[in-house]
Amino acid sequence: MSAHxxxxxxxxxxxxxxxxxxxxxxxxxxSGTEVWDSDGRRLLDFLSGIAVVSLGHANExxxxxxxxxxxxxxxxxxxxxxxxxxxxxxxxxxxLAEATGSHGQxxxxxxxxxxxxxxxxxARRHGGRGRHTVVSALGSFHGRTLATLAATxxxxxxxxxxxxxxxxxxxxxxxxxxxxAAVDASVAAVLIEPIQGEGGVQPAxxxxxxxxxxxxxxxxxxxxxxxxxTGFARTGRWFxxxxxxxxxxxxTMAKGMGNGMPVGACWAPxxxxxxxxxxxxxxxxxxxxxATSAVLAVIDEMTRLDAPNLAVTGGKRIRAALADRAGVDGxxxxxxxxxxxxAEGVVAAEVAAGCLxxxxxxxxxxxxxxxxxxPLTVSAEEIDEAAEIxxxxxxDLASRRPSDG
Numbered sequence: 199m200s201a202h203x204x205x206x207x208x209x210x211x212x213x214x215x216x217x218x219x220x221x222x223x224x225x226x227x228x229s230g231t232e233v234w235d236s237d238g239r240r241l242l243d244f245l246s247g248i249a250v251v252s253l254g255h256a257n258e259x260x261x262x263x264x265x266x267x268x269x270x271x272x273x274x275x276x277x278x279x280x281x282x283x284x285x286x287x288x289x290x291x292x293x294l295a296e297a298t299g300s301h302g303q304x305x306x307x308x309x310x311x312x313x314x315x316x317x318x319x320x321a322r323r324h325g326g327r328g329r330h331t332v333v334s335a336l337g338s339f340h341g342r343t344l345a346t347l348a349a350t351x352x353x354x355x356x357x358x359x360x361x362x363x364x365x366x367x368x369x370x371x372x373x374x375x376x377x378x379a380a381v382d383a384s385v386a387a388v389l390i391e392p393i394q395g396e397g398g399v400q401p402a403x404x405x406x407x408x409x410x411x412x413x414x415x416x417x418x419x420x421x422x423x424x425x426x427x428t429g430f431a432r433t434g435r436w437f438x439x440x441x442x443x444x445x446x447x448x449x450t451m452a453k454g455m456g457n458g459m460p461v462g463a464c465w466a467p468x469x470x471x472x473x474x475x476x477x478x479x480x481x482x483x484x485x486x487x488x489a490t491s492a493v494l495a496v497i498d499e500m501t502r503l504d505a506p507n508l509a510v511t512g513g514k515r516i517r518a519a520l521a522d523r524a525g526v527d528g529x530x531x532x533x534x535x536x537x538x539x540x541a542e543g544v545v546a547a548e549v550a551a552g553c554l555x556x557x558x559x560x561x562x563x564x565x566x567x568x569x570x571x572x573p574l575t576v577s578a579e580e581i582d583e584a585a586e587i588x589x590x591x592x593x594d595l596a597s598r599r600p601s602d603g
Contacts, residue, residue, distance in 0.1 A: 228255025311341025392438030399537025
């Protein structure tokens with residue numbers, strides 16, 4: 199099959215529903231930061247499956263943990279415990295207890311959207327009847343289920359699915375006054391990202407998360423931090439909220455915690471988690487031994503490698519490599535979740551397409567921003583190679599812009 203995946207015009211029927219658009223390439227294998235398509239062409243992956251394979255493709259330690267678990271125990275119902283999920287929950291709680299000062303409890307999910315669904319339900323249960331509203335920011339992204347889509351602050355994504363579920367409110371990103379005005383007695387929680395990933399890699403302004411924490415303390419609303427993209431060392435700390443020194447009431451996570459295994463989690467201090475009662479929530483595949491074996495291996499490997507430091511070091515090198523490049527107006531973000539802001543007239547989608555042709559996977563997160571989220575294990579040489587490809591494509595496109603004269 200061609201590396202360009204499915205030639206529909208040529209009669210090669212695509213078996214997938216058309217929700218992602220035509221697949222750009224057929225990727226057949228990977229190793230570290232590299233992947234290869236079905237034509238044998240090597241590509242540098244500076245997207246990591248959208249901040250997922252943070253320890254690199256086909257990581258041997260993760261693969262071995264999954265393989266061994268598959269030969270031991272894959273799944274039992276949640277009428278029973280299994281030792282792998284139990285230890286994974288304890289390890290996640292340990293990371294969050296260190297970050298927040300409070301021990302808590304975990305609900306395992308299969309995705310970030312499901313983790314946010316759990317958080318929304320927990321907030322409603324905690325708030326009680328009549329206190330059910332969730333406030334989030336415009337530009338945010340929290341998932342594709344109906345409730346998490348309603349929480350997502352992108353009205354254009356709501357329109358095809360109206361009417362949306364009730365109980366969601368959106369305010370301008372970074373505007374504490376707007377947030378204060380929106381949080382009334384009906385609000386159960388504020389749901390916020392430390393960095394808006396899908397919203398253009400927009401870091402929370404200085405003092406923003408701290409102000410939301412103070413507001414939630416004053417009103418009794420829960421502060422839910424969505425760490426689906428920022429968690430597990432991506433920003434240079436285990437969790438993105440740590441940069442602000444705040445302690446959330448609920449934390450959601452997924453993506454990098456499984457290095458490609460579909461798994462997520464919702465964590466809350468015991469005082470909040472106990473708002474749930476048996477039967478309030480559940481999932482057939484919550485906490486399978488197979489998925490949580492990957493979580494344990496990821497935590498072990500990230501700890502061994504000091505993954506937060508890898509993200510800091512790699513991020514600094516990328517910033518330096520792209521400084522003063524033609525067509526690049528700046529780089530924002532934290533650690534190895536970065537947004538490259540392009541000069542006026544340089545179209546991000548064209549840059550991403552040009553990079554792909556040149557052997558580099560990145561994505562246009564909006565019209566003027568390229569998102570970079572390589573594996574935390576990316577080498578200095580790979581960073582330099584990727585920067586040269588990206589800078590070359592951007593400079594070429596910038597040179598074609600019409601002159602002001």
